[in-house]
Amino acid sequence: MSNSSPAAYIGAVSELRPGRYPEWDGTDMYRQVVCKFLAEHPEIRPADIQGLLVCPAGMATGDADIFVHERFGEEIGIQPRFAETINAGGATYGVMVQRAVLAVERGLADAVLCLGAGKFPKVGGPGAAEKNAKMASHPEFEFPYGTFIPALYAQAASRHCHEFGTTEAQLAAVSVNSRSWAQKHPDALMAAKGPLTVEQVLASKPIATPFKLLDCSVPCEGGAAVLVCNSDMACRLTSTPARILGMGETHLHSSISQAGDLFELGGKSAAKSAFAMAGVSPTEVSVLESYDSFSFNPILSLEGLGFVKPGGGGRFFEEGRAAPGGSLPVNTYGGLLSFGHTGDSSGMSMIVEATRQVMGVAGDRQVPNAEIALAHTYGGMMAEHSVLLLGRG
Amino acid sequence: MNTKPIPEMSDLSRHYWEQAQREALVLQRCTRCGTYQFYPRAWCTSCFCQELEWTPVSGRAEVFSFSIVHYPPFESYTDSVPYILATVKLEEGPQMMCNLLECDLDAVRVGLPVQVCYEVREGDFKVPQFRPVGGGA
Known part of the structure:
Protein backbone atom coordinates (compact mmCIF):
# COMPACT_ATOMS: atom_id res chain seq x y z
CA MET A 1 0.00 0.00 0.00
CA SER A 2 1.20 3.51 -0.74
CA ASN A 3 1.20 6.69 1.32
CA SER A 4 -1.66 7.94 -0.79
CA SER A 5 -3.94 5.02 0.16
CA PRO A 6 -6.87 6.34 2.19
CA ALA A 7 -7.12 5.48 5.89
CA ALA A 8 -10.45 3.74 5.37
CA TYR A 9 -11.65 0.16 5.54
CA ILE A 10 -14.58 -2.05 4.80
CA GLY A 11 -15.29 -3.56 8.20
CA ALA A 12 -18.46 -5.50 7.45
CA VAL A 13 -20.50 -6.77 4.52
CA SER A 14 -23.75 -8.67 4.18
CA GLU A 15 -25.76 -9.81 1.18
CA LEU A 16 -29.24 -11.25 0.66
CA ARG A 17 -29.59 -14.54 -1.13
CA PRO A 18 -30.50 -13.60 -4.73
CA GLY A 19 -33.95 -14.77 -5.78
CA ARG A 20 -37.50 -13.64 -6.47
CA TYR A 21 -39.26 -11.92 -3.60
CA PRO A 22 -42.69 -10.94 -4.96
CA GLU A 23 -43.99 -10.26 -1.45
CA TRP A 24 -41.46 -7.44 -0.89
CA ASP A 25 -41.56 -3.98 -2.49
CA GLY A 26 -38.46 -1.76 -2.74
CA THR A 27 -38.78 -0.54 0.84
CA ASP A 28 -39.24 -4.08 2.15
CA MET A 29 -36.12 -5.13 0.26
CA TYR A 30 -34.11 -2.40 2.01
CA ARG A 31 -35.55 -3.49 5.35
CA GLN A 32 -34.48 -7.10 4.73
CA VAL A 33 -30.95 -5.96 3.87
CA VAL A 34 -30.73 -4.01 7.14
CA CYS A 35 -32.21 -6.92 9.16
CA LYS A 36 -29.65 -9.35 7.79
CA PHE A 37 -26.75 -6.93 8.25
CA LEU A 38 -27.70 -6.19 11.88
CA ALA A 39 -28.30 -9.88 12.65
CA GLU A 40 -24.85 -10.75 11.30
CA HIS A 41 -23.17 -7.91 13.20
CA PRO A 42 -24.84 -7.79 16.62
CA GLU A 43 -22.04 -5.62 18.04
CA ILE A 44 -23.06 -2.61 15.92
CA ARG A 45 -25.18 0.06 17.69
CA PRO A 46 -26.98 3.09 16.21
CA ALA A 47 -24.37 5.50 17.65
CA ASP A 48 -21.65 3.74 15.61
CA ILE A 49 -23.04 4.92 12.27
CA GLN A 50 -22.78 8.59 11.27
CA GLY A 51 -23.21 8.23 7.53
CA LEU A 52 -25.83 6.61 5.33
CA LEU A 53 -25.68 6.14 1.55
CA VAL A 54 -28.48 4.46 -0.35
CA CYS A 55 -29.71 4.08 -3.92
CA PRO A 56 -33.18 5.19 -5.07
CA ALA A 57 -35.65 2.35 -4.53
CA GLY A 58 -37.93 1.29 -7.37
CA MET A 59 -35.68 2.51 -10.19
CA ALA A 60 -36.25 -0.64 -12.16
CA THR A 61 -39.99 -0.28 -12.05
CA GLY A 62 -39.77 3.34 -13.17
CA ASP A 63 -40.98 4.77 -9.87
CA ALA A 64 -37.69 6.02 -8.49
CA ASP A 65 -37.88 6.93 -4.79
CA ILE A 66 -35.14 9.42 -3.97
CA PHE A 67 -36.02 9.86 -0.30
CA VAL A 68 -34.67 6.51 0.83
CA HIS A 69 -31.85 7.99 2.95
CA GLU A 70 -34.36 10.15 4.79
CA ARG A 71 -36.79 7.35 5.54
CA PHE A 72 -34.17 4.75 6.33
CA GLY A 73 -32.15 7.06 8.56
CA GLU A 74 -35.29 7.32 10.66
CA GLU A 75 -36.21 3.67 10.35
CA ILE A 76 -32.73 2.43 11.30
CA GLY A 77 -32.75 4.91 14.16
CA ILE A 78 -29.82 7.14 13.29
CA GLN A 79 -29.35 10.85 12.51
CA PRO A 80 -26.35 10.81 10.19
CA ARG A 81 -24.06 13.79 9.65
CA PHE A 82 -23.63 12.59 6.09
CA ALA A 83 -26.39 11.01 3.98
CA GLU A 84 -27.53 10.86 0.37
CA THR A 85 -29.59 8.83 -2.06
CA ILE A 86 -27.30 8.48 -5.05
CA ASN A 87 -27.35 6.67 -8.35
CA ALA A 88 -24.77 5.70 -10.95
CA GLY A 89 -26.49 2.52 -12.19
CA GLY A 90 -24.32 -0.53 -11.60
CA ALA A 91 -21.49 1.74 -10.42
CA THR A 92 -23.67 3.18 -7.64
CA TYR A 93 -22.12 1.13 -4.85
CA GLY A 94 -18.55 1.60 -6.02
CA VAL A 95 -19.23 5.33 -6.09
CA MET A 96 -20.89 5.09 -2.64
CA VAL A 97 -17.82 3.44 -1.18
CA GLN A 98 -15.68 6.20 -2.72
CA ARG A 99 -17.90 8.92 -1.19
CA ALA A 100 -17.90 7.09 2.14
CA VAL A 101 -14.09 6.84 2.11
CA LEU A 102 -13.83 10.61 1.65
CA ALA A 103 -16.24 11.21 4.54
CA VAL A 104 -14.38 8.82 6.85
CA GLU A 105 -11.01 10.27 5.90
CA ARG A 106 -12.22 13.80 6.51
CA GLY A 107 -13.54 12.73 9.91
CA LEU A 108 -17.19 13.34 9.01
CA ALA A 109 -18.03 9.81 10.09
CA ASP A 110 -16.41 6.85 11.85
CA ALA A 111 -18.61 4.55 9.83
CA VAL A 112 -20.80 5.01 6.76
CA LEU A 113 -23.41 2.38 6.01
CA CYS A 114 -23.89 1.81 2.26
CA LEU A 115 -27.08 -0.01 1.36
CA GLY A 116 -28.52 -1.37 -1.86
CA ALA A 117 -31.64 -3.32 -2.65
CA GLY A 118 -33.01 -4.03 -6.07
CA LYS A 119 -35.49 -5.70 -8.31
CA PHE A 120 -34.64 -6.49 -11.91
CA PRO A 121 -36.84 -4.63 -14.43
CA LYS A 122 -39.70 -6.80 -15.60
CA VAL A 123 -40.19 -6.03 -19.28
CA GLY A 124 -43.21 -8.26 -19.83
CA GLY A 125 -46.11 -5.86 -19.16
CA PRO A 126 -47.67 -3.46 -21.68
CA GLY A 127 -45.33 -0.58 -22.45
CA ALA A 128 -42.71 -1.83 -19.98
CA ALA A 129 -40.16 -2.89 -22.59
CA GLU A 130 -40.41 0.50 -24.32
CA LYS A 131 -39.92 2.28 -20.99
CA ASN A 132 -36.89 0.16 -20.24
CA ALA A 133 -35.44 0.77 -23.72
CA LYS A 134 -35.94 4.54 -23.29
CA MET A 135 -34.04 4.42 -19.99
CA ALA A 136 -31.15 2.50 -21.53
CA SER A 137 -30.88 4.47 -24.75
CA HIS A 138 -31.35 8.04 -25.98
CA PRO A 139 -35.15 8.41 -26.10
CA GLU A 140 -35.13 10.51 -29.28
CA PHE A 141 -32.06 9.40 -31.24
CA GLU A 142 -31.59 5.72 -30.29
CA PHE A 143 -34.88 4.32 -28.99
CA PRO A 144 -36.79 4.81 -32.30
CA TYR A 145 -34.43 2.25 -33.87
CA GLY A 146 -35.65 -0.64 -31.75
CA THR A 147 -33.14 -0.64 -28.91
CA PHE A 148 -32.92 -2.88 -25.88
CA ILE A 149 -30.11 -3.59 -23.48
CA PRO A 150 -28.52 -6.68 -25.12
CA ALA A 151 -28.42 -5.02 -28.56
CA LEU A 152 -26.88 -1.88 -27.04
CA TYR A 153 -24.09 -3.80 -25.28
CA ALA A 154 -23.64 -5.72 -28.51
CA GLN A 155 -22.50 -2.49 -30.18
CA ALA A 156 -19.31 -2.61 -28.08
CA ALA A 157 -18.96 -6.38 -28.31
CA SER A 158 -19.20 -6.51 -32.11
CA ARG A 159 -16.63 -3.74 -32.40
CA HIS A 160 -14.25 -5.74 -30.19
CA CYS A 161 -14.85 -8.90 -32.22
CA HIS A 162 -14.01 -6.92 -35.36
CA GLU A 163 -10.88 -5.22 -34.01
CA PHE A 164 -9.35 -8.19 -32.19
CA GLY A 165 -10.92 -11.31 -33.63
CA THR A 166 -12.66 -12.12 -30.35
CA THR A 167 -14.91 -15.13 -30.96
CA GLU A 168 -18.34 -16.13 -29.72
CA ALA A 169 -16.71 -19.21 -28.16
CA GLN A 170 -14.48 -16.89 -26.13
CA LEU A 171 -17.54 -14.96 -24.91
CA ALA A 172 -19.12 -18.30 -24.00
CA ALA A 173 -16.00 -19.20 -22.00
CA VAL A 174 -16.80 -16.28 -19.68
CA SER A 175 -20.25 -17.70 -18.91
CA VAL A 176 -18.65 -21.12 -18.36
CA ASN A 177 -16.13 -19.57 -15.96
CA SER A 178 -18.85 -17.86 -13.93
CA ARG A 179 -20.82 -21.08 -13.63
CA SER A 180 -17.77 -22.97 -12.40
CA TRP A 181 -17.33 -20.42 -9.57
CA ALA A 182 -21.08 -20.29 -8.83
CA GLN A 183 -21.00 -23.97 -7.95
CA LYS A 184 -18.81 -23.05 -4.99
CA HIS A 185 -21.24 -20.39 -3.69
CA PRO A 186 -24.15 -21.68 -1.59
CA ASP A 187 -26.39 -18.71 -2.56
CA ALA A 188 -25.66 -18.55 -6.31
CA LEU A 189 -28.87 -18.85 -8.33
CA MET A 190 -27.46 -21.08 -11.04
CA ALA A 191 -25.30 -23.30 -8.79
CA ALA A 192 -27.83 -26.11 -8.81
CA LYS A 193 -27.91 -26.12 -12.63
CA GLY A 194 -24.53 -27.82 -12.72
CA PRO A 195 -21.58 -26.99 -14.96
CA LEU A 196 -22.01 -25.21 -18.26
CA THR A 197 -20.20 -25.92 -21.54
CA VAL A 198 -19.17 -23.58 -24.34
CA GLU A 199 -21.33 -25.69 -26.68
CA GLN A 200 -24.40 -25.12 -24.49
CA VAL A 201 -23.87 -21.36 -24.53
CA LEU A 202 -23.36 -21.32 -28.30
CA ALA A 203 -26.49 -23.42 -28.82
CA SER A 204 -28.70 -21.25 -26.58
CA LYS A 205 -31.39 -19.02 -28.07
CA PRO A 206 -30.04 -16.12 -30.17
CA ILE A 207 -30.89 -12.71 -28.67
CA ALA A 208 -28.80 -10.04 -30.42
CA THR A 209 -25.52 -10.99 -32.07
CA PRO A 210 -23.02 -11.83 -30.69
CA PHE A 211 -25.14 -12.64 -27.60
CA LYS A 212 -27.14 -15.78 -26.99
CA LEU A 213 -29.36 -16.30 -23.95
CA LEU A 214 -26.54 -17.82 -21.88
CA ASP A 215 -24.30 -14.81 -22.60
CA CYS A 216 -26.79 -12.73 -20.59
CA SER A 217 -26.94 -12.36 -16.81
CA VAL A 218 -29.74 -13.94 -14.78
CA PRO A 219 -32.42 -11.44 -13.63
CA CYS A 220 -33.41 -11.64 -9.97
CA GLU A 221 -33.80 -9.57 -6.81
CA GLY A 222 -31.53 -8.98 -3.87
CA GLY A 223 -29.46 -6.48 -1.98
CA ALA A 224 -26.45 -5.95 0.22
CA ALA A 225 -24.83 -3.76 2.85
CA VAL A 226 -21.24 -2.52 3.08
CA LEU A 227 -19.87 -0.66 6.10
CA VAL A 228 -17.01 1.74 5.28
CA CYS A 229 -15.22 2.81 8.45
CA ASN A 230 -12.08 4.10 10.10
CA SER A 231 -9.38 1.92 11.57
CA ASP A 232 -10.77 1.87 15.12
CA MET A 233 -14.20 0.80 14.03
CA ALA A 234 -12.77 -1.77 11.59
CA CYS A 235 -10.64 -3.35 14.32
CA ARG A 236 -13.64 -3.50 16.63
CA LEU A 237 -15.64 -5.43 14.04
CA THR A 238 -13.09 -7.86 12.66
CA SER A 239 -9.49 -8.97 12.90
CA THR A 240 -9.29 -9.03 9.10
CA PRO A 241 -10.82 -5.84 7.66
CA ALA A 242 -10.42 -4.91 4.00
CA ARG A 243 -8.31 -1.80 3.53
CA ILE A 244 -9.18 0.58 0.70
CA LEU A 245 -5.86 0.72 -1.15
CA GLY A 246 -6.96 2.80 -4.09
CA MET A 247 -10.03 4.01 -5.94
CA GLY A 248 -11.03 5.77 -9.13
CA GLU A 249 -14.11 6.60 -11.15
CA THR A 250 -15.07 7.95 -14.55
CA HIS A 251 -18.39 9.03 -16.00
CA LEU A 252 -18.25 8.73 -19.77
CA HIS A 253 -21.21 8.91 -22.15
CA SER A 254 -24.91 8.34 -21.69
CA SER A 255 -25.82 6.87 -25.09
CA ILE A 256 -23.77 3.94 -26.35
CA SER A 257 -23.76 5.31 -29.93
CA GLN A 258 -21.81 8.30 -28.57
CA ALA A 259 -19.15 6.20 -26.81
CA GLY A 260 -15.50 6.77 -27.71
CA ASP A 261 -12.44 4.70 -26.71
CA LEU A 262 -13.43 1.05 -26.33
CA PHE A 263 -11.04 0.50 -23.41
CA GLU A 264 -12.63 3.28 -21.42
CA LEU A 265 -15.71 1.03 -21.51
CA GLY A 266 -13.50 -1.47 -19.71
CA GLY A 267 -12.67 0.98 -16.92
CA LYS A 268 -9.29 2.25 -18.18
CA SER A 269 -9.09 5.72 -16.54
CA ALA A 270 -10.80 4.64 -13.32
CA ALA A 271 -8.27 1.81 -12.98
CA LYS A 272 -5.35 4.10 -13.72
CA SER A 273 -6.40 6.39 -10.84
CA ALA A 274 -6.96 3.47 -8.48
CA PHE A 275 -3.64 1.77 -9.24
CA ALA A 276 -1.75 5.07 -8.91
CA MET A 277 -3.36 5.77 -5.52
CA ALA A 278 -2.65 2.25 -4.29
CA GLY A 279 0.89 2.18 -5.62
CA VAL A 280 0.39 -1.32 -6.96
CA SER A 281 0.36 -2.83 -10.45
CA PRO A 282 -2.11 -5.26 -12.01
CA THR A 283 0.37 -8.15 -11.56
CA GLU A 284 -0.01 -7.80 -7.78
CA VAL A 285 -3.79 -8.33 -7.86
CA SER A 286 -4.90 -11.77 -6.65
CA VAL A 287 -8.57 -11.72 -7.60
CA LEU A 288 -10.81 -9.69 -9.94
CA GLU A 289 -14.52 -9.06 -9.48
CA SER A 290 -15.77 -7.58 -12.73
CA TYR A 291 -19.31 -6.46 -13.60
CA ASP A 292 -20.67 -8.98 -16.08
CA SER A 293 -24.19 -8.18 -17.19
CA PHE A 294 -23.04 -9.83 -20.44
CA SER A 295 -20.30 -12.37 -21.09
CA PHE A 296 -18.36 -9.85 -23.16
CA ASN A 297 -17.77 -7.37 -20.34
CA PRO A 298 -15.12 -9.16 -18.25
CA ILE A 299 -13.10 -9.63 -21.47
CA LEU A 300 -13.12 -5.88 -22.04
CA SER A 301 -12.44 -5.20 -18.34
CA LEU A 302 -9.36 -7.45 -18.27
CA GLU A 303 -8.00 -5.33 -21.13
CA GLY A 304 -9.20 -1.93 -19.93
CA LEU A 305 -7.97 -2.45 -16.37
CA GLY A 306 -4.54 -3.46 -17.68
CA PHE A 307 -4.41 -7.18 -16.81
CA VAL A 308 -3.88 -8.26 -20.42
CA LYS A 309 -3.01 -6.52 -23.68
CA PRO A 310 -5.86 -5.22 -25.89
CA GLY A 311 -7.39 -8.26 -27.58
CA GLY A 312 -6.04 -10.74 -25.01
CA GLY A 313 -9.15 -10.98 -22.83
CA GLY A 314 -10.97 -13.69 -24.77
CA ARG A 315 -8.00 -16.04 -24.79
CA PHE A 316 -7.52 -15.49 -21.03
CA PHE A 317 -10.93 -16.99 -20.34
CA GLU A 318 -10.62 -19.66 -23.03
CA GLU A 319 -7.39 -20.90 -21.42
CA GLY A 320 -9.06 -21.15 -18.00
CA ARG A 321 -6.83 -18.54 -16.40
CA ALA A 322 -9.85 -16.96 -14.64
CA ALA A 323 -11.15 -20.31 -13.36
CA PRO A 324 -10.65 -21.89 -9.94
CA GLY A 325 -6.90 -22.53 -9.68
CA GLY A 326 -6.14 -20.08 -12.50
CA SER A 327 -3.58 -17.27 -12.44
CA LEU A 328 -6.22 -14.53 -11.86
CA PRO A 329 -9.56 -15.82 -10.57
CA VAL A 330 -12.40 -13.70 -12.01
CA ASN A 331 -15.92 -13.38 -10.56
CA THR A 332 -15.36 -15.89 -7.79
CA TYR A 333 -18.96 -15.54 -6.50
CA GLY A 334 -20.41 -16.66 -9.84
CA GLY A 335 -20.88 -13.26 -11.44
CA LEU A 336 -24.15 -11.67 -12.49
CA LEU A 337 -24.10 -14.44 -15.11
CA SER A 338 -24.56 -17.24 -12.56
CA PHE A 339 -24.89 -15.75 -9.06
CA GLY A 340 -27.70 -13.52 -10.32
CA HIS A 341 -28.24 -9.91 -11.44
CA THR A 342 -30.15 -8.20 -8.65
CA GLY A 343 -31.30 -5.20 -10.70
CA ASP A 344 -30.59 -1.87 -9.01
CA SER A 345 -28.32 -3.50 -6.43
CA SER A 346 -26.25 -5.65 -8.82
CA GLY A 347 -23.14 -3.49 -8.32
CA MET A 348 -22.98 -4.55 -4.67
CA SER A 349 -22.11 -8.18 -5.39
CA MET A 350 -18.58 -7.48 -6.70
CA ILE A 351 -17.74 -5.29 -3.71
CA VAL A 352 -19.10 -7.80 -1.19
CA GLU A 353 -17.13 -10.63 -2.80
CA ALA A 354 -13.88 -8.65 -3.18
CA THR A 355 -14.16 -7.77 0.53
CA ARG A 356 -14.80 -11.38 1.54
CA GLN A 357 -11.83 -12.56 -0.51
CA VAL A 358 -9.32 -10.22 1.14
CA MET A 359 -10.93 -10.87 4.55
CA GLY A 360 -10.34 -14.57 3.88
CA VAL A 361 -13.96 -15.53 4.57
CA ALA A 362 -15.05 -16.69 1.11
CA GLY A 363 -15.59 -20.33 2.07
CA ASP A 364 -15.14 -23.00 -0.61
CA ARG A 365 -14.34 -20.39 -3.20
CA GLN A 366 -11.62 -18.64 -1.18
CA VAL A 367 -8.64 -17.78 -3.38
CA PRO A 368 -5.49 -18.77 -1.44
CA ASN A 369 -3.40 -15.80 -0.29
CA ALA A 370 -5.84 -13.22 -1.69
CA GLU A 371 -3.85 -10.13 -0.73
CA ILE A 372 -5.38 -7.65 -3.17
CA ALA A 373 -8.79 -7.72 -4.86
CA LEU A 374 -10.05 -5.39 -7.55
CA ALA A 375 -13.78 -4.64 -7.86
CA HIS A 376 -14.73 -3.03 -11.17
CA THR A 377 -18.35 -1.94 -11.47
CA TYR A 378 -20.04 0.15 -14.11
CA GLY A 379 -23.43 1.66 -14.72
CA GLY A 380 -25.50 2.57 -17.75
CA MET A 381 -24.33 1.25 -21.08
CA MET A 382 -20.74 0.81 -19.81
CA ALA A 383 -20.84 4.54 -19.06
CA GLU A 384 -20.06 5.14 -15.38
CA HIS A 385 -17.11 3.24 -13.90
CA SER A 386 -15.79 2.64 -10.41
CA VAL A 387 -12.62 0.75 -9.58
CA LEU A 388 -11.81 -0.20 -5.98
CA LEU A 389 -8.58 -1.89 -4.90
CA LEU A 390 -8.97 -3.68 -1.59
CA GLY A 391 -6.17 -5.19 0.46
CA ARG A 392 -5.79 -7.12 3.68
CA GLY A 393 -6.10 -4.59 6.50
CA MET B 1 -48.73 -0.32 -41.15
CA SER B 58 -23.29 14.02 -47.35
CA GLY B 59 -25.10 11.14 -45.66
CA ARG B 60 -22.08 8.95 -46.38
CA ALA B 61 -20.96 6.84 -43.43
CA GLU B 62 -19.45 3.52 -42.47
CA VAL B 63 -20.64 0.90 -40.05
CA PHE B 64 -18.88 1.36 -36.70
CA SER B 65 -20.62 -1.51 -34.92
CA PHE B 66 -23.82 -3.50 -35.20
CA SER B 67 -25.98 -6.26 -33.79
CA ILE B 68 -28.39 -8.55 -35.60
CA VAL B 69 -31.44 -8.57 -33.34
CA HIS B 70 -33.28 -11.90 -33.16
CA TYR B 71 -35.44 -11.25 -30.12
CA PRO B 72 -38.04 -8.50 -30.69
CA PRO B 73 -37.67 -6.00 -27.83
CA PHE B 74 -41.24 -4.72 -28.03
CA GLU B 75 -44.44 -5.22 -29.95
CA SER B 76 -43.85 -2.92 -32.91
CA TYR B 77 -40.74 -4.97 -33.75
CA THR B 78 -42.38 -8.39 -33.56
CA ASP B 79 -42.60 -8.71 -37.35
CA SER B 80 -39.23 -7.08 -37.99
CA VAL B 81 -36.81 -9.64 -36.58
CA PRO B 82 -34.14 -10.26 -37.54
CA TYR B 83 -33.15 -6.63 -38.02
CA ILE B 84 -29.87 -4.77 -37.71
CA LEU B 85 -29.27 -2.20 -34.99
CA ALA B 86 -26.12 -0.34 -35.96
CA THR B 87 -23.90 2.56 -35.00
CA VAL B 88 -22.56 4.37 -38.05
CA LYS B 89 -19.77 6.92 -38.25
CA LEU B 90 -20.58 9.79 -40.59
CA GLU B 91 -17.99 11.10 -43.03
CA GLU B 92 -18.10 14.39 -41.06
CA GLY B 93 -17.16 12.64 -37.80
CA PRO B 94 -20.20 12.18 -35.56
CA GLN B 95 -21.66 8.75 -34.81
CA MET B 96 -25.34 7.91 -34.89
CA MET B 97 -27.56 4.92 -34.25
CA CYS B 98 -29.77 3.52 -37.00
CA ASN B 99 -31.06 0.36 -38.59
CA LEU B 100 -29.36 -0.96 -41.70
CA LEU B 101 -32.06 -1.39 -44.34
CA GLU B 102 -31.86 -3.42 -47.56
CA CYS B 103 -28.81 -5.13 -46.11
CA ASP B 104 -28.02 -8.81 -46.45
CA LEU B 105 -27.55 -10.19 -42.91
CA ASP B 106 -24.57 -12.24 -44.03
CA ALA B 107 -22.89 -9.20 -45.52
CA VAL B 108 -23.07 -6.78 -42.59
CA ARG B 109 -19.64 -5.98 -41.18
CA VAL B 110 -17.77 -3.22 -39.39
CA GLY B 111 -16.43 -0.78 -41.98
CA LEU B 112 -19.21 -1.41 -44.52
CA PRO B 113 -19.82 1.82 -46.52
CA VAL B 114 -23.41 3.00 -46.11
CA GLN B 115 -25.59 5.88 -47.30
CA VAL B 116 -28.48 7.60 -45.58
CA CYS B 117 -32.00 6.64 -46.68
CA TYR B 118 -35.42 7.25 -45.18
CA GLU B 119 -37.93 4.88 -43.62
CA VAL B 120 -41.58 5.93 -43.72
CA ARG B 121 -43.48 5.35 -40.49
CA GLU B 122 -47.02 6.02 -39.29
CA GLY B 123 -48.43 9.34 -40.53
CA ASP B 124 -45.83 9.44 -43.36
CA PHE B 125 -43.15 10.38 -40.82
CA LYS B 126 -39.67 9.81 -42.22
CA VAL B 127 -36.84 8.55 -40.07
CA PRO B 128 -33.21 8.66 -41.27
CA GLN B 129 -31.78 5.17 -41.79
CA PHE B 130 -28.79 3.78 -43.66
CA ARG B 131 -28.31 1.18 -46.38
CA PRO B 132 -25.22 -0.30 -48.02
CA VAL B 133 -23.73 1.81 -50.82
CA GLY B 134 -24.56 0.12 -54.12
CA GLY B 135 -27.35 -1.87 -52.42
CA GLY B 136 -27.56 -5.33 -50.87
CA ALA B 137 -23.94 -5.37 -49.63
Missing part, protein backbone atom coordinates in the same frame (compact mmCIF):
# COMPACT_ATOMS: atom_id res chain seq x y z
CA ASN B 2 -45.31 0.53 -39.74
CA THR B 3 -46.01 1.28 -36.06
CA LYS B 4 -42.40 1.71 -34.98
CA PRO B 5 -41.76 4.61 -32.60
CA ILE B 6 -42.05 8.21 -33.81
CA PRO B 7 -39.44 10.33 -32.04
CA GLU B 8 -40.66 12.94 -29.59
CA MET B 9 -38.85 16.03 -30.84
CA SER B 10 -37.81 19.08 -28.84
CA ASP B 11 -37.27 22.70 -29.89
CA LEU B 12 -33.59 21.84 -30.15
CA SER B 13 -34.11 18.98 -32.57
CA ARG B 14 -37.18 20.11 -34.54
CA HIS B 15 -35.15 21.33 -37.51
CA TYR B 16 -33.33 18.01 -37.76
CA TRP B 17 -36.61 16.08 -38.07
CA GLU B 18 -38.22 18.69 -40.37
CA GLN B 19 -35.30 18.34 -42.74
CA ALA B 20 -35.55 14.55 -42.52
CA GLN B 21 -39.14 14.88 -43.86
CA ARG B 22 -37.54 16.53 -46.93
CA GLU B 23 -35.00 13.70 -47.05
CA ALA B 24 -32.11 15.90 -46.02
CA LEU B 25 -29.64 15.00 -43.28
CA VAL B 26 -28.49 18.06 -41.36
CA LEU B 27 -26.04 18.37 -38.47
CA GLN B 28 -25.19 21.22 -36.17
CA ARG B 29 -21.84 22.82 -37.00
CA CYS B 30 -20.06 25.21 -34.68
CA THR B 31 -19.55 28.68 -36.20
CA ARG B 32 -16.41 29.18 -34.11
CA CYS B 33 -14.45 25.90 -34.28
CA GLY B 34 -16.19 24.25 -37.24
CA THR B 35 -16.89 20.97 -35.44
CA TYR B 36 -19.92 18.95 -36.53
CA GLN B 37 -21.97 17.41 -33.76
CA PHE B 38 -24.77 14.91 -33.30
CA TYR B 39 -27.19 14.80 -31.55
CA PRO B 40 -28.37 18.45 -31.32
CA ARG B 41 -27.26 20.44 -28.28
CA ALA B 42 -27.58 24.08 -27.18
CA TRP B 43 -23.77 24.50 -27.29
CA CYS B 44 -20.75 23.09 -29.08
CA THR B 45 -19.30 20.26 -26.99
CA SER B 46 -15.81 21.01 -28.37
CA CYS B 47 -15.60 24.74 -27.48
CA PHE B 48 -18.88 25.67 -25.66
CA CYS B 49 -19.78 28.23 -28.35
CA GLN B 50 -23.55 28.62 -28.50
CA GLU B 51 -23.68 29.81 -32.12
CA LEU B 52 -24.40 26.64 -34.08
CA GLU B 53 -25.42 26.38 -37.69
CA TRP B 54 -27.54 23.62 -39.24
CA THR B 55 -25.49 22.24 -42.11
CA PRO B 56 -26.48 19.65 -44.73
CA VAL B 57 -24.08 16.71 -44.79
